[in-house]
Amino acid sequence: METGFVHIVDDDESMRLALDSLFRSVGLATRLYGSARAFLDAPRPDEAGCLVLDVRLPGISGLEFQAHLLAMDIRIPVVLMTGYGDIPMSVRAMKAGAIDFLSKPFRDQDMLDAVSAGIEKDRARRAVDQSAAGLRALYATLTPRERQVMAQVTAGRMNKQIAGDLQLSEITVKIHRAAVMRKMGARSLADLVRMAESLRVRPDGEPALLAG
Amino acid sequence: MPDADRHPLLSTLPPNHAQTRRALWMLLALAVAMAATVPAATLPVPGSGPFVPAYATALLVSDLLTAVLLYALTAVQRSRAVLALAAGYLFCGLTVLPWALTFPGAFSATGLLDVGLQGTATIAATRRLGFPVFALAYALLDDDGPGIADIGRAILGSVLATIAVVAGTTAFAVWDDDWLPRFMIDRQHTTPLWDLVPGLAALLSVVGALLVWRRRRSVLGLWVVIALAAWFVESVLLGFVSAGRLSVGWWAGRLYGLLSASVVLAALLSETMALYGRLVRSIAAERRSREARLTTMEALSASIAHEVNQPLASMVASASAGLRWLDRSRPDLEETRTALRRIVDDGHRAGRVVTGVRTAFRKGSRDRETVDLNALVHEALGQCSAELRVNRIEVRTELDPALAPVTGNPAQLQQVLCNLIANAVDAMDAVTHGPRILRLRTEAPEGGGAVVVVEDTGVGLDPVHQDRLFEPFFTTKPHGMGLGLLICRSIVEAHGGRLSMAGRLPQGAVCRILLPPG
Structure with missing residues (x-):
């Protein structure tokens, strides 16, 4: 199982190296960046990770940087550090979605706990993203007619009503329905309904996720 | 009367x-x-x-x-x-x-x-x-x-x-x-x-x-x-x-x-x-000026706390890491040694911050004597000569021989000059193409007093940052103190003078110290 990456952004080299040593001592992989720009420019490994960020960075504050990440849809959990933490700043950081806010100097255990919570959160998010991506791939194999049938079935309509709406025979609807169940890998109608919900399938058969 | x-x-x-x-x-x-x-x-x-x-x-x-x-x-x-x-x-x-x-x-x-x-x-x-x-x-x-x-x-x-x-x-x-x-x-x-x-x-x-x-x-x-x-x-x-x-x-x-x-x-x-x-x-x-002084004092003490805190945090983190390396089933002595060495460096760094603050505020900082600014420029350059040489920076001085002496604290004024020179050196650190020239100039302004100008050909000032230069937590430097300019300005203002900074064309920055007649 992957252990996760810790991305450390701090302009203070000594602090950066100390954190690097601390995370490696518990078996976490690290990446070091001297500035916010360096982090944004660097390629990020396709693995669960957590960002440890100093609130005071050259030219840009950590809080501004956090806003940048949100705007660029980089959804990595953030642990903020500050040498001069005040309450309004922490409140803003937590509202912006930071995992934790640690004032320097911090206890190593607090930092490690925050980072592993961050990595865990990232891992869960990635799992959800991945299953959503899988579902989208399966849905993409359906024919337009099958999508229409799936939308109607998961909306709770009976075969006879669907046949009337789509001007098909009831037998044809049953065949399409069986194909949908098979292609989507649904074990039951309830299973299919859950999939339709997470794909946000609309009555005309176009899923919101695909359209978006 | x-x-x-x-x-x-x-x-x-x-x-x-x-x-x-x-x-x-x-x-x-x-x-x-x-x-x-x-x-x-x-x-x-x-x-x-x-x-x-x-x-x-x-x-x-x-x-x-x-x-x-x-x-x-x-x-x-x-x-x-x-x-x-x-x-x-x-x-x-x-x-x-x-x-x-x-x-x-x-x-x-x-x-x-x-x-x-x-x-x-x-x-x-x-x-x-x-x-x-x-x-x-x-x-x-x-x-x-x-x-x-x-x-x-x-x-x-x-x-x-x-x-x-x-x-x-x-x-x-x-x-x-x-x-x-x-x-x-x-x-x-x-x-x-x-x-x-x-x-x-x-x-x-x-x-x-x-x-x-x-x-x-x-x-x-x-x-x-x-x-x-x-x-x-x-x-x-x-x-x-x-x-x-x-x-x-x-x-x-x-x-x-x-x-x-x-x-x-x-x-x-x-x-x-x-x-x-x-x-x-x-x-x-x-009352207003007293409040302004208090605000500056608050900002100064907060930024001093911040500057001392930085190496302390790094020391605590390194020490924690060192302990964890030692506590492993197979202790890693090399990693521990690196961590300890870093702690030593950070300790010295904290010491330097304290020394700097002490120079600025120690007893006798209100003592005033007659100061020859031209001589002071030479002394400051001498103090920074190693840094200037390592960074291959060309120094040019244009000192006005008719400059009137000012009244001030020579140790503090020299600290201001060294700080500004260090800033200039840092700003030129990033210059890979183009000249690296530090120019120091003294002149007698109209209305008396003396002016010292420190000019560099570094990365210059981002107009966006111009207003924030003297904020206590603001720095654009990778290893920024964020404290230097604030202390410099406090010292110059305690001498009744003014410290201003501006961008320079085609590149670089100009820092101007104006001191009243002695």
């Missing part, structure tokens, strides 16, 4: 141009009024007796108010001279009472208090001579020593004594006419003896005005001179120009006297209010 710095009071502040000009206009107006009255002065104004009480009341109020104002001034300044002047006004105000009461034709045909022919004139003579005598006392009393010790008792004593003198004079005047000097032939006309009184009063007024002008160069002194001038005009009109009581000249003299007394009172009041307003404003300004 050093006294004016301690007590900005009417009695100590020297008059400004506008005040002196107003006083001179007033003198001129008095002279013109006197001359204009002369042709008609001898005409009698029959039936004007009943106006005497109205005149007396106005004079009483005006003199008493002036006396109160001057007693208040005495209480603050503890000055014997001002106390004498206050007593003089009180005396003039109080003698008006028996004078008006006994004046024939004012309250009754022969005057109240059962007074004889000479009584009113005796009171008038006392009053006429009294004021210039008190004014002379104001001019001559010595205020150089310590002020009056028990000011409350002194004022009370002065008020009681003045009342006693006025009451005594009145009693004497109404007791028996035979004992009094012969001033009057009848109720309207005077003897040659009376002519001595206004003559002496006019002489005393002139002498008093000259002495006050020479010895008491203050706003109060200026208006006392006006009051004495009015007294002179009044005395001359009463004694030599008019045709005795209730003639045009007699009334004119009285009215000019009253008018100038009122003008003096109004001037004193308005000057007091203006002074009070200035004080209120300066207190507000003082």
Whole structure:
């Protein structure tokens, strides 16, 4: 199982190296960046990770940087550090979605706990993203007619009503329905309904996720 | 006048141009009024007796108010001279009472208090001579020593004594006419003896005005001179120009006297209010600057805390990491050693921050001596020479040999220069193409003082950052202290100077220190 990456952004080299040593001592992989720009420019490994960020960075504050990440849809959990933490700043950081806010100097255990919570959160998010991506791939194999049938079935309509709406025979609807169940890998109608919900399938058969 | 710095009071502040000009206009107006009255002065104004009480009341109020104002001034300044002047006004105000009461034709045909022919004139003579005598006392009393010790008792004593003198004079005047000097032939006309009184009063007024002008160069002194001038005009009109009581000249003299007394009172009041307003404003300004100083102190202490905290946090993290490396099932000594080495470096770094702060704020940082800025530039360059060489920076100096020395703390000023040079070096660190030139210039600006300019060809200033340069937590440097510029500015401002920064074309930054003349 992957252990996760810790991305450390701090302009203070000594602090950066100390954190690097601390995370490696518990078996976490690290990446070091001297500035916010360096982090944004660097390629990020396709693995669960957590960002440890100093609130005071050259030219840009950590809080501004956090806003940048949100705007660029980089959804990595953030642990903020500050040498001069005040309450309004922490409140803003937590509202912006930071995992934790640690004032320097911090206890190593607090930092490690925050980072592993961050990595865990990232891992869960990635799992959800991945299953959503899988579902989208399966849905993409359906024919337009099958999508229409799936939308109607998961909306709770009976075969006879669907046949009337789509001007098909009831037998044809049953065949399409069986194909949908098979292609989507649904074990039951309830299973299919859950999939339709997470794909946000609309009555005309176009899923919101695909359209978006 | 050093006294004016301690007590900005009417009695100590020297008059400004506008005040002196107003006083001179007033003198001129008095002279013109006197001359204009002369042709008609001898005409009698029959039936004007009943106006005497109205005149007396106005004079009483005006003199008493002036006396109160001057007693208040005495209480603050503890000055014997001002106390004498206050007593003089009180005396003039109080003698008006028996004078008006006994004046024939004012309250009754022969005057109240059962007074004889000479009584009113005796009171008038006392009053006429009294004021210039008190004014002379104001001019001559010595205020150089310590002020009056028990000011409350002194004022009370002065008020009681003045009342006693006025009451005594009145009693004497109404007791028996035979004992009094012969001033009057009848109720309207005077003897040659009376002519001595206004003559002496006019002489005393002139002498008093000259002495006050020479010895008491203050706003109060200026208006006392006006009051004495009015007294002179009044005395001359009463004694030599008019045709005795209730003639045009007699009334004119009285009215000019009253008018100038009122003008003096109004001037004193308005000057007091203006002074009070200035004080209120300066207190507000003082409070604002104290708050600004506090804010800077807060920012400074917060940023010092931050700068010390940075290496501390790094040390704690390195130590924790080292312990974890040791606690592993197979301890990693190499990693532990690296962590310990980092702790040593961080410890030294924290020490440097503390040393820097101590240099800026240690005892004796207020000590001032004469500083040759050109020599200081050379010393600072010498101190930074290793750094300049390592970064291959070319140094150019343009030092003005005629630069005047400034007064300051050389250690602090050198710290400012070193800090600015270090900033410039850091800014040129990122320059890979193009020249790396540090230019140090001294020059004498217009209006005196000295200017030191530190110029670099570094990355320059981002206009976005320009306003934030002096914020305590702001830094654009990878290893930024974020403290340097703030401390530099505090030091320069503590020397009464200014520190400014601007971008330079085509690249780089200019830092300018302006120090006031030493």
